[in-house]
Amino acid sequence: MTRQISQHGLDKLKQWEGLKTKAYQDSKGEWTIGYGHTAKAGSLTPVKGMVITKEDAESLLLKDLTQFEAAVENNVKVKLNDNQFAALVSFAFNVGTGAFKSSTLLKKLNKGDFDAVPAELMKWVHTGKTKNQGLVNRRRAEGYLWMEGAFVTSKDIVPEQKTVNPELNLEGIGQVATAASSFGTFAAGSGPVQWAFAAVMVAGFAVLFFCYIKRFMEAKL
Structure with missing residues (x-):
């Protein structure tokens, strides 16, 4: 079974995508509805004037995410915690699986360079040649999610030992x-x-x- 995004990550993604129950055209001119659903994301093709419920939007999102969850799981060769996995699913959902698979971010990550990910995310903030502030905010948020809970105590760190009754010497x-x-x-x-x-x-x-x-x-x- 393909790994799924955590509830925490899903809540963040929904927040970044925003809910639109009425179809609209995004910055690229694509008709979009729900939580960033387009014809490229799934079988339903949004058209002008289409209206759905919040429940429909959530159902669409979960279906749409399966291909992006699979893309992250199948192409990342290092172990990820839940927040790291969620950040990459959100990134892939936004830029597309093709862009994710060919990204320098993925190449560096697969070499074990976890610290490079937040900076690499910030390279994906343009619509055409124009910097998009909405994308800037989203990439920062994805970077923060990536770093949440990522610290793992080094095996070389020796815990401080408490001396018992040091004055009895x-x-x-x-x-x-x-x-x-x-x-x-x-x-x-x-x-x-x-x-x-x-x-x-x-x-x-x-x-x-x-x-x-x-x-x-x-x-x-």
């Missing part, structure tokens, strides 16, 4: 032990100088101990 314990030892040495003496130093050491030890406990608790969270 010899360095941290040694700092506390050194401070306690120094305090004991000074406190063992007598006289105002020793006691003054002892007071300073008590304050320093308290600060160090407080920081140690704080870091320990943060590490446990």
Whole structure:
């Protein structure tokens, strides 16, 4: 069974094509109806004055898309996610299967150059020799759809490892032990100088101990 465009991609395509329930002539002079349906897209030939329902338009679109879905599936040789597939189906639907198959976009993609696709899409924005702003907007939107969800984590990226209780190491314990030892040495003496130093050491030890406990608790969270 031929791969089908996702609902997300279909909704985007319908938005870009726009719904016209009454036949009209497009920029190339072709009679068009529904979601961009022309005689080239399917068996129904739109004519002046033809009117269809929204349901008819959706049914026509799904039928029309089958040939473009098949063109993408059969000619793209690399693996595509749903959004990438949808972007290319929309592109092929708009420019035709022949143009899609012969495009530089397809050639580059089949060589694995995924990043080239958005730029290649932007080359297809002219009606004749005139740049068409509607096509510019559509190609940008197709490029955005192409890039949606396309990031795949490299196998070379090593996840950051969380250190369990990093403060419970010899360095941290040694700092506390050194401070306690120094305090004991000074406190063992007598006289105002020793006691003054002892007071300073008590304050320093308290600060160090407080920081140690704080870091320990943060590490446990």
